[in-house]
Amino acid sequence: MPKALLTDLYELTMAYSYFKRGVNTRAVFDLFVRPPVPYRRFLVFAGLESVLTYLESLRFEDEDLAYLDSLGLFDRGFLDYLAGFRFTGDVWSVAEGEIVFPGEPLITVEAPRIEAQIVETYLLNTVNYETLIASKAARVLLAAGPDASVVDFSPRRDHGEDAAMKAARSSYLAGFEGTSNTQAGQRFGIPVVGTMAHSYVMSFPDELTAFRAFAEDHPSPILLIDTYDTLTGLEHAIQVARELEAKGRRLVGVRLDSGDLAALSRRVRARLDEAGLPYVKIFVSGDLDEYKIRDFKAAGGTAWGYGVGTRLGTSYDLPALGGVYKLVMDAEGPRIKKSPGKVTLPGQKQVWRGPEGDVVSLRHEVHPGRPLLAQVMEEGRRRVPPPDLAALRQRTREALFGLPEELRIIDRPEAPDYPVAVSPALLELQKNTRSGSSPV
C-alpha cells in the first residue's frame, strides 16, 4: 500500500500555505502525457486501479505526522488537519487498456485544492510507469503477432519491487500470456510461467541427467538447451522427449537464450520435425524487444513464444513518459499555463473517439464516436468495482490487433500520426483564458 509521505515535499509545503490562507476551493487537474512522445505511435493507458486504491486509502499515520513535525516547516493546526485527511474528490478517467494519445486528458481530478495537490506525485509516479509498460508491451505484441505467446521475464532488471509487480500487470493488461513473477501471479491472478536456468543444468553431472531430472519433476517441462552447446543440447532434449513419450507424456518445448537465435531456431525446428516431434515448441529469450522480434522473424526465425525481460520492464528505448498534472480550472474559472512550449488546455474535458480520429472537447460537448472519459470516483469513493483483469486483457489484445496498419508499425517515424483534434469550443476557451491575472 503506498504511503502518504510518498510525495514530493513541495506538495506539502504548498498545501500548508493553502491551508493557512484558506485557499481550498475546488480545483480541477488534468493528468496527460505531453506530446511529442518519441518511438511510440500510441499509448495504452494503465494505472487507474493503483490510483483508485491510493485515493481511497490515503491516510497520514502518527509516525508520518511526527516526521513532518520534526521538519519545522508546519504548524500544529496543519498537522491536525493532515491527521484527519481523506480524499473526498471526484475522478474521471479513461479505462485501463484503452489506446490513447499524447495531449489527451487521461485522468481528471476535481477536489478541494489541498487534496488535489497532495495526490499529484503518486498519481504521476504510477500512471507514468504503468502506461509506459503497457505501451511497450503492446509494441512487443504487435511485433510478435497474434499467434505468439509472449511472457514477462523482467523482474531481475525492473527498477525495484513495485516496478516488477507493475511490469507484470501492465504487460498482461496489454495482452501478454503470463509472467515469471510469482508474486504477480498471486496478487493479480496472472498465469505464472518458468523454465530453468543454466545453473540448474550445471548442478547435475551432465546435461542429459539434468534434463531427465527436470522433466520428471515438472509437469510441463521446457528445457533450456544452450548451457554448453545448443545443438548437442537439442539432441539431449530429443532423447528426453522420446523417454517422456514412452511414459505417455510430452516435452512442452525447448528454450534458446543465446547465439544467432533466428538461424538456431530454424535448425532446431527442422531437427525436431525430422525427429517426429512437431509438437515440441520453441521458446526464445535473450534481450528481446519489439525490434529484435521483428528482426528475428524477418531473418526466418521461428518461435512459438517469447520471453521478454530487461527491455520490456525498463521500456529500454523510452525509459520515461512525460506525464504531467496541470491545473485547468478553479473557482476563478478555466486556467492555463503559458510557459514557453508548455501551453495547456483549460477546463473540464472529454475525449471522443470518432470515425476520423479523436477530438478533445469540453465535457458538455457531444461529438461523433464514443467518449473515453467516465466518472470513476465520486466524493472519494469509487463508482466502479475493480475490473476483471483477464477480460480487460482480452479486450486490449483485440483492440491492438485490430488497429489500422499505420498505428501497428513499430518504427517509420515518417508515418502519419493518428489525428487528435481540439474542438473549436475548447480552442476558443483556450484563446480567451488569461494566464492567471498576472500583469504580463
Add this chain to the structure above:
Amino acid sequence: MPKALLTDLYELTMAYSYFKRGVNTRAVFDLFVRPPVPYRRFLVFAGLESVLTYLESLRFEDEDLAYLDSLGLFDRGFLDYLAGFRFTGDVWSVAEGEIVFPGEPLITVEAPRIEAQIVETYLLNTVNYETLIASKAARVLLAAGPDASVVDFSPRRDHGEDAAMKAARSSYLAGFEGTSNTQAGQRFGIPVVGTMAHSYVMSFPDELTAFRAFAEDHPSPILLIDTYDTLTGLEHAIQVARELEAKGRRLVGVRLDSGDLAALSRRVRARLDEAGLPYVKIFVSGDLDEYKIRDFKAAGGTAWGYGVGTRLGTSYDLPALGGVYKLVMDAEGPRIKKSPGKVTLPGQKQVWRGPEGDVVSLRHEVHPGRPLLAQVMEEGRRRVPPPDLAALRQRTREALFGLPEELRIIDRPEAPDYPVAVSPALLELQKNTRSGSSPV
C-alpha cells in the same frame, strides 16, 4: 519488506527439483555486471542493505504456501520445507558506495543450493537498480562539480514506489544533497527539499501575491519564476526579497525550470547582483542530466544548485544494468558457464584495488592494494551493523571527486578504460575448469 514470492517462478521449480533429489550441498554464486557497460566509465555499488535485510527476513507466509499449492507444481513435502525456510548462508560483498567495474564480483553468496537459488531474482532486482542509480548520480555530480548542490526530483517519473525510494537513497549515497521524496527523508534520514509548482503560482490572483504568500509561509523560500514570464517573475521575486529584508529575513533563491536555462541564468544572476541581492541563489531544473549540466555550464550558465528528476531516476541513457548471478563453485569444485560470449570466472574470489588498477584473484591470493570484498553475513546473520548513510555519502563524494581525470569524463568513449586484470592463478583455474561434465 520484500516478499518471498517476489521471485521468478523458475527459482522455485528448480528448487523443488533440487529438494526432491537431495541436491542441496553448498553452492557459490557470484553477482557481477557483465561487461561492456555502455555510457559508464565506472559504477558505484549500491543495494547491499536491501540484500541483507531481505536475506535476514525471508519467510514464506501461509498465504504464499497456499498460492504455491494452488499451482499444482509442488508436493506437500516441499511446501513444508518452504514453511520453515530460512537463509542460512554466508555472503561476501563490496561496500556500498565503492567504485567498481564490470566483471568484478560485487556479491558472493555461499549457501545450500536451494537457498542460494531462491534469492537470485530479488538480489538482481535490487542491486541492478540501486547500482544503476548510484552510478548515474555519480556522473551528474561530476558534471555539476564539487561546489554545486544537487538534489533528487525524480519521484513522479521513477518506475513505481520502490524505485522512488531507492532513487533517493542511491543518489544520496553517491553524494547528492537531498531529495524531494518525503518518505525517503522519513525512512533514510535524507534531507528533504522542495520549492513550489506552477500550480501554486496560478492559485493566487497574481504572481506577486503568490510569491508573498509562499515567502510568508515557508522559512527558506525558493520562488519558481517561470510560470508566466521569467524576467517579470524575477522582478516580483526581487520585490519579495526586499520585503523580506525589511523584516530581517532573506529570500533563499529563485528556480528556473524552462526556456534557455544558461542564458536566463546569466541574466537573472546579473539582475540579482545589480539589485544588491548577491545572496539569492539560482536553482535550475527541467529534464537535467550530466550532459545537460555540462552543456549548461559550457554555455556560461550559472547555478548554485540543480534538481535532477526523470533522467536520474530512470537512468535515461542506460535504463538497465546487465547484472547477473552465476554459479562459480559447488561440491564438485569450481564451475564455469561457456555459452558463446558469456564465459564466467570460476571459484571464490577477491578484488584488489592496487596502484595499477584492479586485480580479480582467487580469494586466498594476496595482491598489492586493498581487498574490496569482505564477509558481511555469516550463517544467515549480518556481521556488520547498518552503515551510517551520511558517512557513506561523504566517503563516496570524496572518492568521486578524487577520481583520476580519465574516469571523471562523462563521455569520450575513446578514453582508456580503467585496468581490471585477472590474476594468473584465476586464469589458470578458468582454463582448467571443464564446463560441467557435459560430453561436448
